[in-house]
Amino acid sequence: MSRKFIPSANIANLKESATLAVAAKARALKAAGQPVIDLGAGEPDFDTPAFIRKAAADAVEAGATRYTATEGIPALREAIAADANRLLPEGAEPFTAAQVVVSSGSKQSLFNACMACFGPGDEVLVPTPSWTSYYEMLELARATAVPVLGDPNNSLKVTAAMLAESATPRTRGVMLNSPCNPTGAVYTREELADILKLADEQAWWVLSDEIYLRIAYDEPATSVLQLAPARDRLIVINGVAKAYAMTGWRIGWSLAPTAVTRAMIAVQSHTTSNPAAVSQHAALAALSHVEQADAAIAEMMVAFKRRRDAVLNALGEARKYAVHPAGAFYLYLDVSSYGGDNPGARFAEDLLEKHQVAVVPGSAFLTPNWIRASYATSDELAIEGMRRVAQLLTSTEPS
Numbered sequence: 001m002s003r004k005f006i007p008s009a010n011i012a013n014l015k016e017s018a019t020l021a022v023a024a025k026a027r028a029l030k031a032a033g034q035p036v037i038d039l040g041a042g043e044p045d046f047d048t049p050a051f052i053r054k055a056a057a058d059a060v061e062a063g064a065t066r067y068t069a070t071e072g073i074p075a076l077r078e079a080i081a082a083d084a085n086r087l088l089p090e091g092a093e094p095f096t097a098a099q100v101v102v103s104s105g106s107k108q109s110l111f112n113a114c115m116a117c118f119g120p121g122d123e124v125l126v127p128t129p130s131w132t133s134y135y136e137m138l139e140l141a142r143a144t145a146v147p148v149l150g151d152p153n154n155s156l157k158v159t160a161a162m163l164a165e166s167a168t169p170r171t172r173g174v175m176l177n178s179p180c181n182p183t184g185a186v187y188t189r190e191e192l193a194d195i196l197k198l199a200d201e202q203a204w205w206v207l208s209d210e211i212y213l214r215i216a217y218d219e220p221a222t223s224v225l226q227l228a229p230a231r232d233r234l235i236v237i238n239g240v241a242k243a244y245a246m247t248g249w250r251i252g253w254s255l256a257p258t259a260v261t262r263a264m265i266a267v268q269s270h271t272t273s274n275p276a277a278v279s280q281h282a283a284l285a286a287l288s289h290v291e292q293a294d295a296a297i298a299e300m301m302v303a304f305k306r307r308r309d310a311v312l313n314a315l316g317e318a319r320k321y322a323v324h325p326a327g328a329f330y331l332y333l334d335v336s337s338y339g340g341d342n343p344g345a346r347f348a349e350d351l352l353e354k355h356q357v358a359v360v361p362g363s364a365f366l367t368p369n370w371i372r373a374s375y376a377t378s379d380e381l382a383i384e385g386m387r388r389v390a391q392l393l394t395s396t397e398p399s
């Protein structure tokens, strides 16, 4: 007799990651021979730079095949601290390795941070739209995610005043992500400074996810670290996945006060232990050969910018529906003209079925009128995919 599986209360409301689900569906359709253009996953299509691959191969030969310290190898933690210290204003107290935890992707760093800082009864402000996993991670920590809808006239960004309005006595923190997934918006220095000031006054935790920091087109994106913030309630998260084209290596990290770092290490010590040893050595090469890495990133940025411009061009008239893509590698498009309860989901479904293009419905980011298209794919596919998006979108415009 087979008995029905009833999920535990921990995950009763958990939804599978929509970004990964779209990627899996596109992969399955391609494997079945369908010529699907995948604008779903946010994954650079470049190879990991050769000097990093070589360092990893050498590390395996040299025996990097065993457990490491849960929090990561000392040399990598030091390289991460040094990388962050380059952003700090003169005179700011430098980070040390003791404030760094290396994890299996920045996703795990974010999860560790949510588990360490938030719990039942806590509310956390989430500028919306935000990456799908923030909402679910907060719920897994049994905290309450409070979406704060961004201003459509300002690239769907939130202001300090909007956050203050959504706060209650139970508010404990705010999630930041600039450049932003899914919108591609980039917060200005002033916008970030205002939010940090409010958070400091309110003693909120700030979790700043800076995984797209190096991917900005109009001007360099600002890290919260450049603003000399109070650091006793600040956790900065980053990783090698996006800028260094290292998604599959799964290396992310957190920079946090020492006591928080210890708590995050404890969480990790009972879940995944150390991230893969070989991947840590690859990340160490990426962070310690700064000139080589900068050159590789600059080369990828030329391609990303060319694609960003090309997809905007391919959108033609439909460009007016897009948030200005100033960073990351996503276009966020208002498809409300498609109508119905969840226009983004219907649009994404029709686009895949009738036009073989995969995108992520905006409902994954709590904004059902929108869709997210990633242009982290070849120029040719990005342009053709976006042309089909534009075609479907303009066909639904009221005449």
Ligand code: GLU
Residues within 6 Å of the ligand: 017, 019, 020, 040, 041, 042, 043, 107, 131, 133, 181
């Ligand atoms: N962060 C990327 C995305 O939003 C990769 C998939 C995921 O982990 O969500 O597409």
